[in-house]
Amino acid sequence: MKVLVTGGTGNVGGAVVRELLTRGSQVRVLARKHPLAGKLPTQAEVAIGDLMDPVSLEAALEGVDKLFLLNAVVADELTQALIAYGIAKRKGVKHITYLSVFKAEQFKDVPHFASKLAIENALRESGVAYTILRPGYYIQNDGTLKGALTGAGIYPMPIGTEGICAVDVRDIAEAAAISLTGEGHEGQTYDLVGPSLINGPANAALWSTLLSKEIRYTGHNFDQWELQMRTMAPAWTAFDLRVMFQGYFERGFASTASEVERLTHLLGHAPRSYKSFAEETAAQWKD
Template structure:
């Protein structure tokens, strides 16, 4: 049998594939363009699209374990729910679903509320799934290179409540561990949930201080202006997506997204080590930027 990875060429899917490298297991990657997809040589590209249930039915032939990552699109919820339905009908014995940290609490943030609805479907149908709930990705802040290096400012308006950002490598590793556990089990396993978080509660000012040390000069926090952020996002993203992100950052500012000690301990047990820190990421990024 085989493991099928959706979102295989994206940020998280590529991390999952990297952590599955070297395993004596049939790994397949769902992609709309198998001819041009940049995948590890040991991975088999499979043509398909979550928006096309018939293509997913074909892609699930011979698959026993599914990594489900629905794209951040306007119909993300529909795609994810239909994918679960198709997987259930195909007899898939194990699912690893990428949800989001605080999905149940941020009811006004579309992509959070949608992922929580998918979790409710998994629970209601008693699907054999691991739910992974990642916090804000640390590597999103690679986009801060220009503000940091040109203007000595950290621009993400995350506020002062705190966020337990997670390294994408930890997400990929956690997903790979759970995919292998479910694939190798002789029978479907009970549901499991992990909060994928970092070890720190990070505020805008705290991250600015981390970058000050990493870059060797004073970095200031750019502030909490969400209107400006939305307008900037609209230059790169559809308007609905920019508003969705503004609402997310608004909840970060009012409520925060801080992991509990239990969340961190649970993830540490899964990984066999502590999750990676933001400070380590910043130090490594600064070193790479210095090299040009």
């Protein structure tokens, strides 16, 4: 069984490639350019192409049984995803596992959530077997905060105080591989959530303990956060992410015990926690 993985050079897609290979699947990765040596396992094939280029997708999907579809947060995300879905359908792909986002239907004002909801709807109406994965905040996002945590002593993610759901990328990859290699996942939508909620002050306190340093939660002044974000990313991205974080703050983004239980059943083990990721990461940073 051969699976085409989009986003295979990224965080989630890369982990999905490894999980699929572990489970004995053949894997082809759609990549815009040849990945550097060591980026992908040697068993993975590479098809050079672009999600904006239907011709390259037709070639990449030749001889492929199933598709793992991940789209980056880009302004033309909806177009890219519908091209991949449309070509996959035309080529007779048997199953599509689509990486969406938790609570997509409750955040229609967030451009990348709205795109994902439209893609979910297309899949549900399509006639092609599908599984939808809806992950919460990636725990590994905070692996990029080394400078802020160890330098300025701040926890800068405006995730609020109420508690939002967060999931480990390794659990997302396992769920994706299970949906593509196991039985009974057609038409299913899985919420991918960690075992406990995270919040700004608690994360700051956890990192303070792990790094033996005072770390302060910078709070949730969304105007200020968006301005700061514009210095690092295009203004449309800063807007999109600001509306997302503000939405978490105002409407909530918490998971329930039954969602955790359902994921535990799917994975065959409890989902990984933010705390254990932080412990692993702090130990690596100390090394």
